[in-house]
Amino acid sequence: DGGITQSPKYLFRKEGQNVTLSCEQNLNHDAMYWYRQDPGQGLRLIYYSQIVNDFQKGDIAEGYSVSREKKESFPLTVTSAQKNPTAFYLCASSWDGGMQFFGPGTRLTVL
Amino acid sequence: GEDVEQSLFLSVREGDSSVINCTYTDSSSTYLYWYKQEPGAGLQLLTYIFSNMDMKQDQRLTVLLNKKDKHLSLRIADTQTGDSAIYFCAEIPYNAGNMLTFGGGTRLMVKP
Numbered sequence: 001d002g003g004i005t006q007s008p009k010y011l012f013r014k015e016g017q018n019v020t021l022s023c024e025q026n027l028n029h030d031a032m033y034w035y036r037q038d039p040g041q042g043l044r045l046i047y048y049s050q051i052v053n054d055f056q057k058g059d060i061a062e063g064y065s066v067s068r069e070k071k072e073s074f075p076l077t078v079t080s081a082q083k084n085p086t087a088f089y090l091c092a093s094s095w096d097g098g099m100q101f102f103g104p105g106t107r108l109t110v111l
Numbered sequence: 112g113e114d115v116e117q118s119l120f121l122s123v124r125e126g127d128s129s130v131i132n133c134t135y136t137d138s139s140s141t142y143l144y145w146y147k148q149e150p151g152a153g154l155q156l157l158t159y160i161f162s163n164m165d166m167k168q169d170q171r172l173t174v175l176l177n178k179k180d181k182h183l184s185l186r187i188a189d190t191q192t193g194d195s196a197i198y199f200c201a202e203i204p205y206n207a208g209n210m211l212t213f214g215g216g217t218r219l220m221v222k223p
Contacts, residue, residue: 004153006153031209041215041216042199042213042214042215042216043154043199043213045210048210090153090154092154094209096209097203097208097209097210097211098142098203098209098211099142099144099156099159100156100211101156102146102153102154102155102156103153104152104153105151105152105153107151
Protein backbone atom coordinates (compact mmCIF):
# COMPACT_ATOMS: atom_id res chain seq x y z
CA ASP A 1 0.00 0.00 0.00
CA GLY A 2 1.22 3.46 -0.83
CA GLY A 3 1.04 6.08 1.85
CA ILE A 4 2.63 8.11 4.57
CA THR A 5 3.49 6.65 7.94
CA GLN A 6 4.36 8.46 11.13
CA SER A 7 5.76 6.96 14.29
CA PRO A 8 5.25 6.79 17.11
CA LYS A 9 1.55 7.60 17.42
CA TYR A 10 2.07 8.88 20.97
CA LEU A 11 5.31 10.25 22.40
CA PHE A 12 6.14 11.52 25.84
CA ARG A 13 9.08 13.77 26.51
CA LYS A 14 10.66 14.95 29.70
CA GLU A 15 11.65 18.57 29.87
CA GLY A 16 15.13 19.13 28.47
CA GLN A 17 15.08 16.10 26.18
CA ASN A 18 15.32 16.04 22.42
CA VAL A 19 12.92 13.69 20.65
CA THR A 20 12.67 12.65 17.01
CA LEU A 21 9.44 12.03 15.14
CA SER A 22 9.57 9.76 12.13
CA CYS A 23 7.86 10.35 8.78
CA GLU A 24 8.20 7.96 5.86
CA GLN A 25 6.43 7.94 2.48
CA ASN A 26 6.46 5.46 -0.40
CA LEU A 27 4.54 7.68 -2.82
CA ASN A 28 7.69 8.80 -4.62
CA HIS A 29 6.87 12.40 -3.68
CA ASP A 30 9.60 15.00 -3.92
CA ALA A 31 8.22 17.41 -1.32
CA MET A 32 7.62 16.75 2.37
CA TYR A 33 6.27 18.95 5.16
CA TRP A 34 5.91 19.12 8.91
CA TYR A 35 2.99 20.90 10.57
CA ARG A 36 2.08 21.54 14.17
CA GLN A 37 -1.54 21.55 15.31
CA ASP A 38 -2.64 22.83 18.72
CA PRO A 39 -6.05 21.97 20.20
CA GLY A 40 -8.88 23.66 18.34
CA GLN A 41 -6.50 25.34 15.94
CA GLY A 42 -5.39 25.08 12.36
CA LEU A 43 -2.07 23.92 10.97
CA ARG A 44 1.19 25.82 11.26
CA LEU A 45 4.12 24.97 9.00
CA ILE A 46 7.34 24.05 10.80
CA TYR A 47 9.70 22.95 8.01
CA TYR A 48 9.43 21.76 4.44
CA SER A 49 11.68 20.07 1.93
CA GLN A 50 11.17 20.21 -1.82
CA ILE A 51 14.05 17.93 -2.70
CA VAL A 52 16.54 15.59 -1.05
CA ASN A 53 19.30 17.32 0.95
CA ASP A 54 17.44 20.62 0.98
CA PHE A 55 14.89 22.06 3.39
CA GLN A 56 13.50 25.45 4.39
CA LYS A 57 12.07 26.92 7.56
CA GLY A 58 8.36 27.43 7.81
CA ASP A 59 6.48 29.83 10.05
CA ILE A 60 7.44 28.30 13.42
CA ALA A 61 10.84 26.60 12.94
CA GLU A 62 12.43 27.75 16.19
CA GLY A 63 13.20 24.83 18.49
CA TYR A 64 12.88 22.25 15.71
CA SER A 65 15.32 20.65 13.29
CA VAL A 66 14.95 18.34 10.28
CA SER A 67 17.01 16.35 7.81
CA ARG A 68 16.26 15.02 4.33
CA GLU A 69 18.93 12.46 3.50
CA LYS A 70 16.54 10.17 1.63
CA LYS A 71 13.56 10.94 -0.57
CA GLU A 72 11.34 8.68 1.51
CA SER A 73 12.18 10.07 4.93
CA PHE A 74 11.84 13.46 6.66
CA PRO A 75 12.42 13.14 10.42
CA LEU A 76 11.63 16.02 12.76
CA THR A 77 13.58 16.60 15.96
CA VAL A 78 11.93 18.59 18.72
CA THR A 79 14.79 20.07 20.70
CA SER A 80 14.93 21.28 24.27
CA ALA A 81 14.87 24.80 22.89
CA GLN A 82 11.20 24.35 21.99
CA LYS A 83 9.55 25.62 25.16
CA ASN A 84 6.01 24.47 24.49
CA PRO A 85 6.23 21.31 22.39
CA THR A 86 3.01 19.60 23.49
CA ALA A 87 0.96 19.37 20.28
CA PHE A 88 -0.18 17.12 17.45
CA TYR A 89 2.42 16.85 14.69
CA LEU A 90 1.43 16.12 11.11
CA CYS A 91 3.68 15.13 8.24
CA ALA A 92 2.62 15.53 4.61
CA SER A 93 4.05 14.96 1.16
CA SER A 94 3.32 16.05 -2.39
CA TRP A 95 4.78 15.71 -5.89
CA ASP A 96 5.78 19.33 -6.39
CA GLY A 97 3.80 21.31 -3.91
CA GLY A 98 0.08 21.81 -4.15
CA MET A 99 -2.04 18.78 -3.29
CA GLN A 100 -0.64 17.33 -0.08
CA PHE A 101 -1.27 13.93 1.46
CA PHE A 102 -1.05 13.56 5.21
CA GLY A 103 0.16 10.95 7.64
CA PRO A 104 -1.84 9.89 10.71
CA GLY A 105 0.01 12.21 13.10
CA THR A 106 2.08 11.96 16.28
CA ARG A 107 0.81 13.35 19.56
CA LEU A 108 3.69 14.68 21.65
CA THR A 109 3.21 15.36 25.35
CA VAL A 110 5.75 16.94 27.67
CA LEU A 111 5.74 15.44 31.15
CA GLY B 112 -1.74 39.87 6.17
CA GLU B 113 -4.97 38.29 5.06
CA ASP B 114 -5.90 34.84 6.30
CA VAL B 115 -8.00 32.04 4.85
CA GLU B 116 -11.13 32.36 6.96
CA GLN B 117 -13.67 29.79 8.03
CA SER B 118 -16.40 29.84 10.63
CA LEU B 119 -15.45 27.82 13.69
CA PHE B 120 -18.47 25.63 14.17
CA LEU B 121 -21.51 24.19 12.37
CA SER B 122 -24.20 21.95 13.80
CA VAL B 123 -26.76 20.09 11.65
CA ARG B 124 -29.23 17.26 12.05
CA GLU B 125 -28.60 13.91 10.42
CA GLY B 126 -30.10 13.84 6.93
CA ASP B 127 -29.91 17.61 6.45
CA SER B 128 -27.46 19.33 4.12
CA SER B 129 -24.34 21.00 5.53
CA VAL B 130 -22.70 24.01 3.95
CA ILE B 131 -19.21 24.94 5.08
CA ASN B 132 -17.90 28.28 3.87
CA CYS B 133 -14.41 29.61 3.29
CA THR B 134 -13.04 32.98 2.20
CA TYR B 135 -9.60 32.76 0.66
CA THR B 136 -6.99 35.39 0.04
CA ASP B 137 -5.74 35.29 -3.53
CA SER B 138 -7.98 35.55 -6.57
CA SER B 139 -5.09 34.10 -8.60
CA SER B 140 -5.01 30.86 -6.62
CA THR B 141 -5.01 27.98 -9.07
CA TYR B 142 -6.37 25.14 -6.97
CA LEU B 143 -8.51 25.13 -3.86
CA TYR B 144 -8.86 22.14 -1.59
CA TRP B 145 -11.10 20.69 1.09
CA TYR B 146 -9.66 18.39 3.74
CA LYS B 147 -11.42 16.42 6.47
CA GLN B 148 -9.88 15.63 9.87
CA GLU B 149 -11.49 13.11 12.18
CA PRO B 150 -10.55 13.16 15.90
CA GLY B 151 -6.96 12.16 16.53
CA ALA B 152 -6.25 11.56 12.84
CA GLY B 153 -4.42 13.19 9.98
CA LEU B 154 -6.03 15.24 7.23
CA GLN B 155 -7.82 13.41 4.44
CA LEU B 156 -8.10 15.10 1.06
CA LEU B 157 -11.81 15.25 0.24
CA THR B 158 -11.96 17.14 -3.01
CA TYR B 159 -10.45 20.03 -4.91
CA ILE B 160 -11.48 22.48 -7.57
CA PHE B 161 -9.49 24.20 -10.28
CA SER B 162 -9.88 27.95 -10.43
CA ASN B 163 -11.49 27.95 -13.89
CA MET B 164 -14.44 25.95 -12.57
CA ASP B 165 -17.51 27.26 -10.78
CA MET B 166 -18.73 23.98 -9.41
CA LYS B 167 -17.60 20.43 -8.87
CA GLN B 168 -19.79 17.57 -7.69
CA ASP B 169 -18.56 14.28 -6.30
CA GLN B 170 -21.25 12.02 -4.90
CA ARG B 171 -22.61 13.78 -1.78
CA LEU B 172 -20.08 16.61 -2.02
CA THR B 173 -20.58 19.80 -4.03
CA VAL B 174 -17.92 22.49 -4.18
CA LEU B 175 -18.91 25.98 -5.29
CA LEU B 176 -16.35 28.62 -6.22
CA ASN B 177 -17.02 32.34 -6.53
CA LYS B 178 -13.75 33.86 -7.73
CA LYS B 179 -15.06 37.41 -7.72
CA ASP B 180 -15.80 37.24 -4.01
CA LYS B 181 -12.97 34.74 -3.26
CA HIS B 182 -15.53 32.48 -1.66
CA LEU B 183 -15.44 28.70 -1.58
CA SER B 184 -18.09 26.42 -0.12
CA LEU B 185 -18.48 22.72 0.51
CA ARG B 186 -21.98 21.28 0.58
CA ILE B 187 -22.51 17.83 2.05
CA ALA B 188 -25.86 16.33 1.10
CA ASP B 189 -27.70 13.93 3.42
CA THR B 190 -25.21 14.56 6.23
CA GLN B 191 -24.41 11.50 8.35
CA THR B 192 -22.97 11.17 11.85
CA GLY B 193 -19.77 9.88 10.22
CA ASP B 194 -19.36 13.30 8.61
CA SER B 195 -18.70 14.82 12.04
CA ALA B 196 -15.16 16.16 11.78
CA ILE B 197 -13.13 19.30 11.23
CA TYR B 198 -13.09 20.56 7.65
CA PHE B 199 -10.21 22.67 6.34
CA CYS B 200 -10.12 24.67 3.14
CA ALA B 201 -6.75 25.43 1.58
CA GLU B 202 -5.44 27.47 -1.34
CA ILE B 203 -2.21 27.88 -3.25
CA PRO B 204 -1.66 31.65 -3.49
CA TYR B 205 -0.03 32.81 -6.72
CA ASN B 206 3.34 33.77 -5.22
CA ALA B 207 3.48 31.05 -2.59
CA GLY B 208 5.77 28.69 -4.48
CA ASN B 209 3.19 25.88 -4.53
CA MET B 210 2.74 26.06 -0.75
CA LEU B 211 -0.70 25.45 0.68
CA THR B 212 -2.30 28.03 2.96
CA PHE B 213 -4.90 26.51 5.29
CA GLY B 214 -7.93 28.00 6.96
CA GLY B 215 -8.44 27.48 10.68
CA GLY B 216 -10.98 24.69 10.19
CA THR B 217 -14.74 24.33 10.74
CA ARG B 218 -15.93 21.77 13.25
CA LEU B 219 -19.04 20.02 11.92
CA MET B 220 -21.24 18.32 14.48
CA VAL B 221 -24.01 16.06 13.18
CA LYS B 222 -26.81 15.33 15.62
CA PRO B 223 -28.82 12.13 15.26
